Amino acid sequence: MSRSGWITVAACALVLLALDVLLPRVLNPYYATIVIRIGIAVIAAVSLQLVNGFTGQFSIGHAGFMAVGAYVSAAFSVYVGAGWLEAFAAVLPGPLARVAYYPMALAAGGVAAAVAGLVVGIPALRLRGDYLAIATLGFAEVIRIAILNVDAVGGARGFSVAAADHPGADLRFEGFGTVYAVALVTIVVISRLVYSSGGLSFRAVREDEVAAASIGVPATRVKVEAFVVASFFAGVAGALFAHSEGYVHTNSFAFLRSFELVVFVVLGGLGSITGAVLAAAVLTAAPELLRGLGEWRMVLYSLLLIVTMLVRPQGLLGTRELGFDWLRRRLG
Amino acid sequence: MNGVAWGGIYALIALGYTMVYGVLKLINFAHGEVYMVGAMTGYYAAHWLGVAGAPSLTGLVLTLGASMIACALLAALIERVAYRPLRSAPRLAPLITAIGVSLLLQNLGQIVFGADPKFFPTLIESRNVFEMGGLSVSNVQLTVLGTALALMAGLELVVMRTRFGRAIRAVSFDAPAAALMGVPVDRVILGTFVVGAMLAAAAGVLVGLTNPKIEPLMGVLPGLKAFVAAVLGGIGNIPGAMVGGILLGVIETLVSGYLSSTYRDAIAFVLLIVILLYRPTGLFGVSQTEKV
Amino acid sequence: MALLEIENLTVRFGGLTSISKLDLAVESGAIVALIGPNGAGKTTAFNVVTGVYEPTEGSVRFEGRQIGGRPPHAISQLGIARTFQNVRLFRGLTAIENVRAALAAARRSGSADVLRPPRWRRREAELNEQARSLLERLGLAREADAAAGGLPYGEQRLLEIARAIATRPRLLLLDEPAAGMNPSEKQALRELVARLREEFGLSIVLIEHDVRFVMDLCERVTVLDHGEKIAEGPPDTVRRDPRVIEAYLGTGGGAA
Numbered sequence: 001m002s003r004s005g006w007i008t009v010a011a012c013a014l015v016l017l018a019l020d021v022l023l024p025r026v027l028n029p030y031y032a033t034i035v036i037r038i039g040i041a042v043i044a045a046v047s048l049q050l051v052n053g054f055t056g057q058f059s060i061g062h063a064g065f066m067a068v069g070a071y072v073s074a075a076f077s078v079y080v081g082a083g084w085l086e087a088f089a090a091v092l093p094g095p096l097a098r099v100a101y102y103p104m105a106l107a108a109g110g111v112a113a114a115v116a117g118l119v120v121g122i123p124a125l126r127l128r129g130d131y132l133a134i135a136t137l138g139f140a141e142v143i144r145i146a147i148l149n150v151d152a153v154g155g156a157r158g159f160s161v162a163a164a165d166h167p168g169a170d171l172r173f174e175g176f177g178t179v180y181a182v183a184l185v186t187i188v189v190i191s192r193l194v195y196s197s198g199g200l201s202f203r204a205v206r207e208d209e210v211a212a213a214s215i216g217v218p219a220t221r222v223k224v225e226a227f228v229v230a231s232f233f234a235g236v237a238g239a240l241f242a243h244s245e246g247y248v249h250t251n252s253f254a255f256l257r258s259f260e261l262v263v264f265v266v267l268g269g270l271g272s273i274t275g276a277v278l279a280a281a282v283l284t285a286a287p288e289l290l291r292g293l294g295e296w297r298m299v300l301y302s303l304l305l306i307v308t309m310l311v312r313p314q315g316l317l318g319t320r321e322l323g324f325d326w327l328r329r330r331l332g
Numbered sequence: 333m334n335g336v337a338w339g340g341i342y343a344l345i346a347l348g349y350t351m352v353y354g355v356l357k358l359i360n361f362a363h364g365e366v367y368m369v370g371a372m373t374g375y376y377a378a379h380w381l382g383v384a385g386a387p388s389l390t391g392l393v394l395t396l397g398a399s400m401i402a403c404a405l406l407a408a409l410i411e412r413v414a415y416r417p418l419r420s421a422p423r424l425a426p427l428i429t430a431i432g433v434s435l436l437l438q439n440l441g442q443i444v445f446g447a448d449p450k451f452f453p454t455l456i457e458s459r460n461v462f463e464m465g466g467l468s469v470s471n472v473q474l475t476v477l478g479t480a481l482a483l484m485a486g487l488e489l490v491v492m493r494t495r496f497g498r499a500i501r502a503v504s505f506d507a508p509a510a511a512l513m514g515v516p517v518d519r520v521i522l523g524t525f526v527v528g529a530m531l532a533a534a535a536g537v538l539v540g541l542t543n544p545k546i547e548p549l550m551g552v553l554p555g556l557k558a559f560v561a562a563v564l565g566g567i568g569n570i571p572g573a574m575v576g577g578i579l580l581g582v583i584e585t586l587v588s589g590y591l592s593s594t595y596r597d598a599i600a601f602v603l604l605i606v607i608l609l610y611r612p613t614g615l616f617g618v619s620q621t622e623k624v
Numbered sequence: 625m626a627l628l629e630i631e632n633l634t635v636r637f638g639g640l641t642s643i644s645k646l647d648l649a650v651e652s653g654a655i656v657a658l659i660g661p662n663g664a665g666k667t668t669a670f671n672v673v674t675g676v677y678e679p680t681e682g683s684v685r686f687e688g689r690q691i692g693g694r695p696p697h698a699i700s701q702l703g704i705a706r707t708f709q710n711v712r713l714f715r716g717l718t719a720i721e722n723v724r725a726a727l728a729a730a731r732r733s734g735s736a737d738v739l740r741p742p743r744w745r746r747r748e749a750e751l752n753e754q755a756r757s758l759l760e761r762l763g764l765a766r767e768a769d770a771a772a773g774g775l776p777y778g779e780q781r782l783l784e785i786a787r788a789i790a791t792r793p794r795l796l797l798l799d800e801p802a803a804g805m806n807p808s809e810k811q812a813l814r815e816l817v818a819r820l821r822e823e824f825g826l827s828i829v830l831i832e833h834d835v836r837f838v839m840d841l842c843e844r845v846t847v848l849d850h851g852e853k854i855a856e857g858p859p860d861t862v863r864r865d866p867r868v869i870e871a872y873l874g875t876g877g878g879a880a
Contacts, residue, residue, distance in 0.1 A: 058424070197748055208714060212714075214706055215729050302433070309418070309432065
């Protein structure tokens with residue numbers, strides 16, 4: 001990496017650290033939860049953008065992979081990780097022990113979801129268009145109902161991320177810094193993946209699969225790759241969700257959640273990472289900010305959704321990205 | 333037997349999905365909510381018409397009629413406001429407005445109808461008309477099935493024998509060509525929504541007869557499953573949706589009866605996946621290859 | 625040994641025979657035309673050679689290797705490129721992105737794209753340079769950053785050729801490259817195709833309806849009718865072949 005690259009990384013790390021320390025002190029817990037949920041929504045939305053926006057494969061079952069990540073990482077923490085965390089805490093100061101442990105829980109969730117993505121993706125991605133969409137929806141529901149029937153993770157009761165036999169290990173984790181660091185990594189990884197010459201393969205498949213194959217793009221492979229990478233980050237988002245809420249229930253990952261993610265990517269603009277970020281942030285915050293409206297809140301939210309789509313059918317940003325270039329052009 | 337009754341209900345809803353998909357290639361996710369509104373307006377209509385207290389066949393017919401008209405109007409409104417302006421937009425835009433309309437109806441429903449479950453009035457006194465071994469058939473189940481079949485037969489007649497039906501088939505086959513031949517495509521699409529909504533409304537009233545507990549979120553899961561039924565029969569295929577619906581109802585009931593009821597909701601989706609992977613165009617679909 | 629050897633090729637769809645017992649050989653460095661009335665099986669032949677369809681019977685060999693039935697992307701990587709009768713560009717991408725996609729398709733590395741080490745930067749700059757020079761050679765330099773779908777039709781056809789050449793093929797298949805062009809554009813295209821063969825060491829097979837276009841450009845012509853080869857040889861001989869004249873006149877002309 002170049003020197004300016006390292007400086008950027010260091011600056012980001014500093015900002016995140018400051019956020020991590022400051023935010024819990026200035027925000028009340030309710031807003032703090034919203035801010036974390038926004039971060040998680042951003043991760044899930046950006047990862048889905050890789051599949052739906054850039055590769056042109058329409059998945060409407062992304063929440064299924066979040067569920068896999070959430071449950072596997074939660075189970076990992078409760079049945080395995082709690083012991084490790086205790087062992088770490090014996091030799092390291094508390095915060096450091098957690099810093100050392102949490103990446104493992106997140107990775108467990110991500111890898112499990114990626115494997116699920118591979119298993120689902122290989123057969124499903126042979127399908128096209130609406131049929132693929134329906135299949136992903138079906139897979140997500142099957143995943144959800146299957147989890148509902150596993151007693152070791154609480155079944156219909158839901159699953160608390162707490163280990164009774166390791167009282168010393170606090171598995172709950174509400175790090176702003178962590179959530180937003182992961183969000184940043186997600187954005188950087190996916191935008192680098194698609195905005196490079198090799199990454200043009202994703203968009204080539206989106207534009208015309210037959211033509212893509214004719215220039216040597218292994219279309220099926222590219223689709224599966226996109227699906228697996230997206231599932232990985234969805235799984236990490238699920239893991240973050242499980243550990244920050246401290247409790248998971250399959251209801252959080254029903255198809256309404258999948259739809260919500262689809263809304264983020266379409267409303268933000270298919271093929272725009274910053275669009276997905278924007279839409280995820282605004283639409284996650286909106287229902288909360290509209291809470292004053294009481295029962296009319298979700299009515300207004302859905303009206304907003306319909307009207308935005310009618311006014312801007314190509315999404316807020318289309319395929320453009322907000323960025324320094326864009327700002328510079330705007331400001332002249 | 334309960335399975336066949338449910339199957340009839342799924343089939344009625346599935347028809348709306350399949351017809352709209354046929355003409356617009358749009359998965360109308362708001363369709364499950366139309367079914368919910370059908371059940372709700374049926375509930376109110378039965379009370380207003382004063383047929384709630386006194387079970388009778390006329391009462392049922394009146395209730396059905398009222399709820400079908402209400403949903404027809406609703407569907408026409410939805411089509412005009414949320415879908416028609418997006419006819420030439422990217423294909424995903426109407427999908428999002430469909431989701432928006434679905435959320436809107438769910439939440440508006442909770443305000444207008446109240447979030448608590450209501451109990452659908454008894455329009456038919458339930459009694460078993462047939463009993464043999466473990467199999468028992470009630471007159472309610474028979475009415476549900478009979479009404480569903482009658483409506484489907486009516487639809488088949490409309491689609492195969494009328495000018496409107498021919499226009500629907502023409503638009504499904506090739507909308508631009510149909511437009512060139514002078515078919516009023518916009519009106520046909522509107523008509524398709526209306527007919528689909530009327531069938532869903534009927535399904536809502538019929539479900540009130542067998543499962544009287546109705547609430548604003550009742551459309552979500554049956555809507556999704558009916559959609560599965562439509563895929564099962566080959567989406568866009570009208571007889572396919574009927575068979576798919578009944579098949580799904582029966583399989584679900586068999587599975588929850590003989591295996592485990594916790595997996596009841598999963599069956600539809602497992603079935604969906606199996607069908608998609610082995611016969612993506614459904615049981616009765618015709619496969620199409622892309623021309624290069 | 626010829627570069628491309630098609631032997632006894634038959635392609636059937638259901639009961640419909642699209643190509644029947646076709647033999648065709650393309651020598652290295654040759655420009656060969658495939659002509660014939662509509663529905664003669666010309667595009668089907670391209671689709672089999674590029675892996676879009678599988679042969680029902682017979683063999684397709686490229687540089688001695690059996691390629692019939694391999695997937696399209698693998699065949700492209702072996703060195704066969706093509707354009708499409710109805711132009712299939714990546715319409716939402718810019719012209720230069722269309723070319724870059726083709727340059728990079730066969731050697732992608734996701735991890736390098738994400739980590740971006742110094743050699744990634746060098747390669748990326750190199751690809752950009754190559755893409756730009758290719759566009760230049762096809763006279764598209766000014767359109768580099770325009771959306772491919774918005775280009776005039778003639779330029780779209782040229783861009784599709786540029787994209788095909790970017791895969792570094794040894795055999796290039798052009799499906800009606802001159803369709804929809806006016807005489808002066810056709811003249812320019814003819815010169816361009818001849819020049820591209822020299823510059824990139826290509827062998828070219830082209831499908832074309834315009835017989836004059838074919839006569840001046842190609843060394844050999846193969847005529848298909850109803851999926852069968854009815855004539856083959858130098859343009860002048862083929863033009864006088866009674867079977868060819870009958871095939872064209874019999875279907876209502878088309879040979880101008």
